[in-house]
Amino acid sequence: MQIVAFHTGATFLSHARVPSRLVLVAFRGYVAVLLFYILSGFILSYNYLGQDLSKPRNRWKFWVARFARIYPAYLLAFLLSIPFAPSTPLPVTLRNAFLMLTMTQAWSPYTAHVFNFTAWSLSVEMFFYLAFPFLLMRLRNVSDRALWVVMSAALTIGIVIPMVLGAMTLPLTAEQKWIFITSTPLFRLPEFIIGVSLGLLYIRHKRDDLSNRGGMLATGAVLASLMLMATVWPATAEHYSMNSLLIVPFAALVFALAQGGGWIGRFLTWRPIVILGEASYGIYILQFPVRSWMRAAVPPYDAVLSPLVLVLVAVASFFLFEEPARRAIRRWLSGRADSVPHQMATLSEP
16 A cells, blocks of 8 residues: 555655655655565465475465466456557567566566556566475575574675665666666565565464564554655665665564554454455556556546545455456366465465
């Protein structure tokens, strides 16, 4: 939801009488993708640690489950975005469409944002899904100390890579350089690795008496995140490494919510919020095509109506299209619709 606010409301807030720090938080909505990657790694670790992903058959079931969860809404958003794609020569259009359909567009800064520009993050996530079984097999048996070393190294790499690339002279425009740093799957892998490692640590110590600290930790993590997001630094490729500092409070927030999360955790279990959570992936991936269609249909009112229409469309898509399509894909590709835990399917998308 923060990303949607960034794409739809940040500019509006900048022209309204809203405190400048709040405007900064809105303009940094894109960093919520970082939280999503950590959360995704955490939940996948939690749900799949007990499965032997060293077996090709189990890996195939995992990949089928993940593909079936994300591809229906992804494809729907792509199709709805086609009328609003910039005009390009037919070979370029066909190439871009192929990259979108195969979820490989994020590997080039020239194609990462084609058609539905928010879909780049799903291209990155698909790479994580392909890598996850091998990451889990490598990390599941290492010591706690080794996991902390892995997370520390991943955090360092996540800060250093943008810093180094931002300082380099590359044959890219400023916008392309930003896309290259923020959208290339390998550069976002440290965030996912931190989530996987954190999930393994949580599983090992979830019986420890930490539940009474979850609320305080969650509140502190939210406040620390907001303070960092409200700090002034330019939104340029050279300064993107500053956003990586949010990995620490975001990771703490994920861990705290797993412990119960206090009032934040109770709020997230409220039935309307649970429904929004189930539809959150659709809200994310459909935001550009829905906003584009609203601009074309009711241009005077699109800014006001788009968020409401987006939520309604995403909820309807989840129950009427995504879930039936998910079950059909899993029956077709794996022969069994329920071979992998379902609870992960509704939690690990943006």
